[in-house]
Amino acid sequence: MSIREQLSKIVFKNKPDKTTPISAGNLNQLQDNIENALREKFDYSVTYVTDANSMEEQGIYIINSVAVNLPFDPDEIITGGGLAWLIVISLSGFDPVIQIALESKTFNFWIRKSDYFEEGSWSEWKKMTRPERAIMSIEKARGKVNIPTAWEAAKIIFEKSNSSCDDRLIFENGCIKIGKNVNKVLVSGFTGGINRGDGGDKILKISVNDEDIIETYLSGQNESSYQQLNITPVLIDVEEDDEISLCIESGLAQELELLKTILTVEVIE
Structure with a gap:
């Protein structure tokens, strides 16, 4: 350059x-x-x-x-x-x-x-010209995520994106891919609810190229109820073509029901 x-x-x-x-x-x-x-x-x-x-x-x-x-x-x-x-x-x-x-x-x-x-x-x-703010949120509607093996991360495949950015952030393969000239991003995750009655403890986490970055934990219960989970925004270093995804784990192999789920990435530098 x-x-x-x-x-x-x-x-x-x-x-x-x-x-x-x-x-x-x-x-x-x-x-x-x-x-x-x-x-x-x-x-x-x-x-x-x-x-x-x-x-x-x-x-x-x-x-x-x-x-x-x-x-x-x-x-x-x-x-x-x-x-x-x-x-x-x-x-x-x-x-x-x-x-x-x-x-x-x-x-x-x-x-x-x-x-x-x-x-x-x-x-x-x-x-x-100052670059426009680059931020992307990708969403998945209420539905089930298959977890074939206990404590094995299942990637949540998102269905649509809402963004105010150019090619610095790219919606691809159900996750967010880093484009050119991006060094640092702020990432956060959210699900409107996990059905605790499905059994087993749960972990919601953000990964970069399948490497865990940050996670939040939910203990299992016998009674059916939905628990909202948030992953607080965290600043991370990235490179071009890195893939940022939201994953779910469970202590039991099962189909786990999630309410509306969102992953957000904002370019900081």
Whole structure:
């Protein structure tokens, strides 16, 4: 992935809204937010410098950070451009190659890069959009799950999904598959009820690639009753193509009745 593509995926925290006053204090805070976002995104150091001669040959360097007037696209913002907070970045310790700007009237972030082959030439400004929230819940209606062997996990095969995401989360094979550019997710599970009268203790658990992550336990009873179970949200590390599933175990081999059951995954990073 190119440096520009990596920069375009940075999530800038504490982004102000259009009612935020333009002041030196607010602009300084935005500068800090941008610099912190860069430090969090890249493994190598991000250093603020004022003297280009003091830079080493490795890392990302913030050469300057100043308020300037830039000619943004009038169709996107306003005719004549607007005040922006500009950060100029060097990736090698020599010439500046990346500029990130914050437009003051809409608080949109913009990025452009220098032309490697033509000194002083820059690409067009491109808006940096924050990724939409990616969350997916998959559901299974009331029904029975076959457990052929005691204490052997049976995967719950979900029937439909409800999501507000792109291809970062994928509904596949009755579970949730991790797509591209996802490192951390929040997972949780729920069933409206397990019939305790079916006999045997029960375990509801979330697994990644059939490896147990978190579980909740329910003791069996002789009388017929339904017990709701929740798996509290937990943050986990994931990789592309990981499969997240919800499984059920029982101390008895049986067909176990479950009420409506839900598995939810939310992309955090």
